[in-house]
Amino acid sequence: EAGVTQFPSHSVIEKGQTVTLRCDPISGHDNLYWYRRVMGKEIKFLLHFVKESKQDESGMPNNRFLAERTGGTYSTLKVQPAELEDSGVYFCASSQAPKNEQYFGPGTRLTVT
Template sequence: EAGVTQFPSHSVIEKGQTVTLRCDPISGHDNLYWYRRVMGKEIKFLLHFVKESKQDESGMPNNRFLAERTGGTYSTLKVQPAELEDSGVYFCASSSGRGDGYTFGSGTRLTVV
């Protein structure tokens, strides 16, 4: 079984540019989550999809962040325009919802310069 795949693994962009992160969950997992870890801080929840619907987006920092999950398969997280404080590692996770916990991807390290 393939795991959760995220790409790119690293991205370096200039302040003001746009970046799109992609997450491919485990096939058949309806639940998809985005988390973020800013340098030295804890990993924080951003949002949760159930299939293509946003179940909870209370952790999204501001309206420069847009997450989509068209068709209930892969998800994208777009940051537009990027700011310096957006630098960090963005993790995606998926779960079946049957109480077996999440499977995380390896993360995308975003650096805004």
């Protein structure tokens, strides 16, 4: 069974540019989560999709972040325009009821210079 995949693995962009991160969940998993860990801080929740709907976006830091999950399969997280403080590792996880165990992807390391 293929695990959660994320693309790219690394991204280096300049402040003000746009970056789009992609997450492919485990096939059949309705729940998809985005988290991030910025330097020296805890892993923090960003948002949760159930199929194509945003179930909980309480962790999104501001309106420079836009997440989509069209068709309820893969998801994208766009940062526009990127700021220095957006640097960190962005994780995606997926799960399926009733077990609800979250399986994590390898993460995308974003560096904003």
